[in-house]
Amino acid sequence: MSRTTEVPVIPVHVLMAAYAAGRFPMAHADGELYWHDPDPRAVFDLDAVRPNARLARLMRNAGFHVTRDEAFTAVVDACAERPETWIDARIRATYAQLHRAGHAHSVEVWATEGTGTRALVGGIYGVALGGAFFGESLFHRRPNAGKVAFHALAGHLRQRGFTLLDSQYLNPFTASLGAVEVPRARFLRMLAAAKQVPACF
Secondary structure (H helix, E strand, O other), X not given: OOOOOOOOOOOHHHHHHHHHOOXXXXXXXXXXXXEEOOOOEEEEOOOOOOOOHHHHHHHHHOOOEEEEOOOHHHHHHHHHOOOOOOOOHHHHHXXXXXXXXXXXXXXXXXXXXXXXXXXXXXXXXXXXXXXEEEEEEEEEOOOOHHHHHHHHHHHHHHHHOOOEEEEEOOOHHHHHHOOEEEOHHHHHHHHXXXXXXXXXX
């Protein structure tokens, strides 16, 4: 009879304390988990981030259907489906636990297949703490579906009163969405203020 091996997870209280201090975990190629604390830090200005006219039309007319927290595990798994990833089994299990505790959330983008069934074609997930949302990862299986997920998330955060959307590191894709870098010290001040905001995802 085989014995199921449990995947070790970071306890919820440890992970949330790390986020409150501006740190987050990533799995590395050597098999270890490391805490990251970037300087500079990439963030989005929630008041300024808006889809361009072409994407806004696509969001209205392309037949995408957006949901929240309907397929969290599937979004994380899809984000991990790439040649190089920091999302290993421990990260998956850790954030699934965080989702069950009500701290981690996802936005899903669906498209209707020819058979009439829904297919998950894009999504994004992250962690909420007060009025701060820490974006963890995003994926797409159809052109622009990832951008639809991002802007659906940003719009929802604005509506719910969030004040900070963290992107962690700047890359060409997040820069194209409007992310900018700020010094770590400034980020920590922004985070301290956002933590006092009584927002609810």
